[in-house]
Every structure is written in structure tokens, then in C-alpha cells.
Amino acid sequence: MDLAMIGLGRMGGNMARRLLRGGFGVVGYDRSPEAVRALAAEGLAAAPSLEALRDLLPAPRTVWVMLPAGSATEAVLEELAGVLEPGDLVIDGGNAYYKDSQRRAAWLGERGLLFADVGVSGGVWGLENGYGLMFGGPPGVAARLEPVLRALAPSPGLGWVHAGPVGAGHFAKMVHNGIEYGMMQALAEGLNLLRKKREFGFDLARLTEAWRHGTVIRSWLLDLTAQYLAGDQDLSDIAPVVADSGEGRWTVLEAVELGVPIPVITQSLYTRFESQDEEDYDERLLAVMRKMFGGHGVKKARD
Ligand SMILES: NC(=O)c1ccc[n+]([C@@H]2O[C@H](COP(=O)([O-])OP(=O)(O)OC[C@H]3O[C@@H](n4cnc5c(N)ncnc54)[C@H](O)[C@@H]3O)[C@@H](O)[C@H]2O)c1
Numbered sequence: 500m501d502l503a504m505i506g507l508g509r510m511g512g513n514m515a516r517r518l519l520r521g522g523f524g525v526v527g528y529d530r531s532p533e534a535v536r537a538l539a540a541e542g543l544a545a546a547p548s549l550e551a552l553r554d555l556l557p558a559p560r561t562v563w564v565m566l567p568a569g570s571a572t573e574a575v576l577e578e579l580a581g582v583l584e585p586g587d588l589v590i591d592g593g594n595a596y597y598k599d600s601q602r603r604a605a606w607l608g609e610r611g612l613l614f615a616d617v618g619v620s621g622g623v624w625g626l627e628n629g630y631g632l633m634f635g636g637p638p639g640v641a642a643r644l645e646p647v648l649r650a651l652a653p654s655p656g657l658g659w660v661h662a663g664p665v666g667a668g669h670f671a672k673m674v675h676n677g678i679e680y681g682m683m684q685a686l687a688e689g690l691n692l693l694r695k696k697r698e699f700g701f702d703l704a705r706l707t708e709a710w711r712h713g714t715v716i717r718s719w720l721l722d723l724t725a726q727y728l729a730g731d732q733d734l735s736d737i738a739p740v741v742a743d744s745g746e747g748r749w750t751v752l753e754a755v756e757l758g759v760p761i762p763v764i765t766q767s768l769y770t771r772f773e774s775q776d777e778e779d780y781d782e783r784l785l786a787v788m789r790k791m792f793g794g795h796g797v798k799k800a801r802d
């Protein structure tokens with residue numbers, strides 16, 4: 500089976516590699532020539548344009564899009580709508596907002612194109628470990644895509660799911676990432692507490708390594724944390740800023756819309772916001788108010 504991969508970065512590049520290794524013919528397109536060059540040496544058919552990509556694939560085509568969510572994905576889907584032919588299938592595997600995916604499925608459908616959203620998890624390790632995949636779309640499209648899902652998954656029958664109709668794939672991935680935020684937060688808080696108990700001088704590398712075996716909290720996140728701490732426990736070169744790319748925000752918005760309490764996930768999102776705020780105006784104001792009502796001391800910024 501042949502298919503196209505648009506976006507050959509950390510995710511799309513390795514997914515294309517995994518598919519090539521699985522015996523698929525993969526046509527690739529990326530606006531960065533370097534991203535394409537690396538994969539062309541491994542058997543990828545490089546397409547210089549979306550028209551060329553169309554012409555390199557037999558109809559009906561399967562085109563997997565693995566781009567940053569938002570304007571990049573929107574622009575490429577709009578371009579694809581003008582290039583592909585009725586019956587072709589477009590998959591968005593990026594971390595897109597599920598409402599965008601539902602809207603896109605509708606307007607691509609008006610042009611005779613099929614659309615499915617697939618939440619993809621596994622990061623840069625997916626090439627070797629396989630990817631967790633959450634498919635959203637009609638059963639007929641799921642059946643058509645099944646060989647691809649089986650090849651990308653950790654093993655053919657494990658790690659992928661037909662989550663529901665269009666939108667359900669990205670909704671499931673959104674909640675997965677909300678859970679990811681909460682699990683990361685719990686690990687970070689617990690390890691910080693251990694570090695602060697100076698009298699015990701905990702070796703966090705050895706402790707997390709031990710926790711990886713037999714404990715209730717063993718997990719891949721713990722494995723990765725232990726792996727990093729084994730080389731650097733002080734983190735003195737790491738700025739205390741945690742970025743976020745949207746999934747956590749959408750999870751919280753959805754919870755508010757549905758009236759569902761998700762305090763752990765919400766708090767972990769707010770912790771990221773706090774880390775991103777270099778001005779810290781709120782904390783400065785708190786210090787000032789305390790001084791105003793109680794005459795308490797205020798630490799000067801230069802202290
Ligand atoms: N990195 C992860 O761990 C991870 C895991 C799961 C899902 N995702 C999602 O997968 C998608 C891709 O992530 P990534 O980490 O591979 O990003 P990346 O930045 O590594 O790669 C994106 C690629 O898209 C290309 N690109 C950007 N705009 C383009 C355009 N208009 N036309 C053609 N090519 C364009 C870039 O040149 C780059 O090669 C995102 O939606 C991301 O949220 C990422």
C-alpha cells in the first residue's frame with residue numbers, strides 16, 4: 500500500500516520511517532528540504548509540491564498530515580482540498596482541536612474528500628516502540644486505514660482504537676494529554692518534596708530507578724524521569740519554564756463546558772502558566788497587599 504506523509508518533522512519523519520520499514524510505499528512532502536532529504540535516502544519518494552504528491556499516488560489516495568496544529572494544518576488542508584480528487588482520504592494526525600477536525604471533515608466532505616482524525620502518542624520514541632493511535636471517523640474509513648494503523652502501532656493488534664466518529668480521535672488525544680499533565684505534575688511535586696527533605700539527602704536518581712520496579716507508580720513517565728536524573732539531578736541548566744501547546748487548555752475548556760470537575764489537570768495547567776509568567780505581577784501584588792494591611796516586610800527585587 501502507498502500513502503503520503505505531509506510534515507516530516509520529529510513525528511511525521513519517524514512515522515514515515517516506520518511505515519517504510521513495514522513495507523509501505525511512502526511519498527513525503529515538507530516545506531523544509533532537509534527534512535525530506537534525510538528520508539529520501541531511506542526510500543521515501545520525495546514530492547516537491549502537493550500536486551506532485553497527488554500524481555505520485557494511485558487513486559483513491561491516502562494522505563496523512565502531521566503538521567503543527569492551527570494555521571499550518573489549516574493552510575495545507577485548504578491546499579489539499581484543491582489538489583486531491585473525490586474519494587481521496589485525508590488524515591490529520593497532529594494535536595488538533597477536535598472541533599477544528601469536525602469542521603474540516605464537513606468542508607472536505609462537501610468536496611468529496613474523506614477525513615479522519617487520529618490522535619497519535621509516543622513522541623520521538625514511537626519509531627522503535629510504535630505509536631498509540633486514537634482513530635476518529637466512520638467505520639468504512641477505519642477499515643481502509645487499518646493496515647496503516649496496525650503498522651504504526653506497537654504491535655498490529657495493540658495500541659490503536661477506533662475511538663468513535665470524526666472528532667473522537669482528537670478528543671481522546673486531548674484528554675490523554677490532560678492526564679499526561681496531571682501525571683507529570685504529581686511526579687514533579689513528589690520529587691521536589693523529597694529533594695527539599697535535605698536531612699535525608701535523597702539520591703533521586705537511585706530512588707526513581709528503584710521505583711521503576713515493582714511499585715504502584717512505575718510508568719513510562721517515571722522511566723524517562725529516572726533516565727534523565729541519572730545524568731543530571733540538579734537541573735541547574737534547565738530554565739523553570741514549562742511550555743504547553745494547547746491540549747491542556749482545550750481539556751480544561753471542555754470540562755468547564757460539560758461541568759465536569761478536573762481539578763488535578765486544571766491545576767497542572769495553571770502551574771505551567773505560572774512558570775511561563777516572567778513578570779509575576781500577581782505575586783508582587785500579593786506581597787504589597789500583605790505589607791499594606793499588616794505592615795509585613797517586602798523583599799526587594801534586587802535582594
Ligand atoms: N513531538 C511529539 O512528541 C508529538 C507527539 C504526538 C503528536 N504531536 C503532534 O504532531 C504534529 C507534528 O509534531 P512534530 O513534533 O513532528 O513537529 P515538528 O516541528 O518536529 O515537525 C513539523 C514539520 O512540519 C513541517 N511544516 C510546518 N509547516 C509546514 C507547511 N505549511 N507545509 C509543509 N511542511 C510544514 C516542518 O518543516 C517540520 O518538518 C503536531 O501537531 C504535534 O502537536 C507531536
Ligand SMILES: O=C(O)[C@H](O)[C@@H](O)[C@H](O)[C@H](O)COP(=O)(O)O
Pocket residue numbers: 594619620621622676679742743744745746747
Ligand atoms: O502523547 C504524546 O506523545 C505527547 O503528549 C505529545 O503529544 C507531545 O509531547 C505533546 O504535544 C506535548 O504537549 P504540551 O506541549 O502541551 O506539553
